[in-house]
Amino acid sequence: DSGVTQTPKHLITATGQRVTLRCSPRSGDLSVYWYQQSLDQGLQFLIQYYNGEERAKGNILERFSAQQFPDLHSELNLSSLELGDSALYFCASSVQKASTDTQYFGPGTRLTVL
Amino acid sequence: AQSVAQPEDQVNVAEGNPLTVKCTYSVSGNPYLFWYVQYPNRGLQFLLKYITGDNLVKGSYGFEAEFNKSQTSFHLKKPSALVSDSALYFCAVSDSMDTGRRALTFGSGTRLQVQP
Numbered sequence: 001d002s003g004v005t006q007t008p009k010h011l012i013t014a015t016g017q018r019v020t021l022r023c024s025p026r027s028g029d030l031s032v033y034w035y036q037q038s039l040d041q042g043l044q045f046l047i048q049y050y051n052g053e054e055r056a057k058g059n060i061l062e063r064f065s066a067q068q069f070p071d072l073h074s075e076l077n078l079s080s081l082e083l084g085d086s087a088l089y090f091c092a093s094s095v096q097k098a099s100t101d102t103q104y105f106g107p108g109t110r111l112t113v114l
Numbered sequence: 115a116q117s118v119a120q121p122e123d124q125v126n127v128a129e130g131n132p133l134t135v136k137c138t139y140s141v142s143g144n145p146y147l148f149w150y151v152q153y154p155n156r157g158l159q160f161l162l163k164y165i166t167g168d169n170l171v172k173g174s175y176g177f178e179a180e181f182n183k184s185q186t187s188f189h190l191k192k193p194s195a196l197v198s199d200s201a202l203y204f205c206a207v208s209d210s211m212d213t214g215r216r217a218l219t220f221g222s223g224t225r226l227q228v229q230p
Contacts, residue, residue: 002157002159002160004157033217033218035217042220042221042222042223043204043220043223044220045217045218045219048217056217058217090157090158092158099146099208099209100146100163100165100208102148102160102163103148103160103218104160105150105157105158105159105160106157107156107157108156108157
């Protein structure tokens with residue numbers, strides 16, 4: 001158990017809908033990262049937050065957004081969902097924001113868009 | 115831009131034999147290299163990382179990895195494979211020069227199958 005929690009474990013929804021994925025980082029970690037894992041794209045970095053502020057953006061669609069709250073938990077919002085958004089979404093956390101920091105991953109949320 | 119290649123989709127090895135999972139990388143600055151393992155329906159578990167120093171890095175569950183700067187490689191190894199090592203292995207890199215991006219770039223993954 002990495003200490004990173006994600007809810008829900010599974011989410012099934014329809015095209016055009018909006019969902020929110022939640023992540024609680026390990027105790028003491030200030031950085032949160034979101035990744036998407038799909039069969040065709042592999043593991044892709046979406047976005048990083050550090051202590052409440054956005055630090056880096058990867059291949060995140062404009063329909064997707066995220067935030068990190070004062071208690072350091074983070075939410076990833078996915079809207080106008082398409083079939084291709086079906087994937088496993090991982091949250092990871094690290095102590096600080098350095099490239100050398102180990103990122104610890106949560107169990108993931110499996111999103112199925114029908 | 116940083117990139118990682120895992121040239122083998124699958125590696126098969128007999129239990130008790132040594133295993134190697136290959137990884138090569140490309141970065142602009144100094145590489146920071148990581149190995150993760152993913153079991154079915156689980157998240158990624160951290161195995162080991164190379165930041166600087168000794169080229170041979172020891173990690174969890176008896177795994178180790180060798181950093182080779184001239185070959186831009188970071189192969190994962192284990193002297194004696196266990197059936198329970200069967201899983202999906204990911205190599206990842208971050209770049210000391212890419213100050214705007216703190217995230218990892220992952221390889222495509224290598225499935226390790228250890229036969230009893």
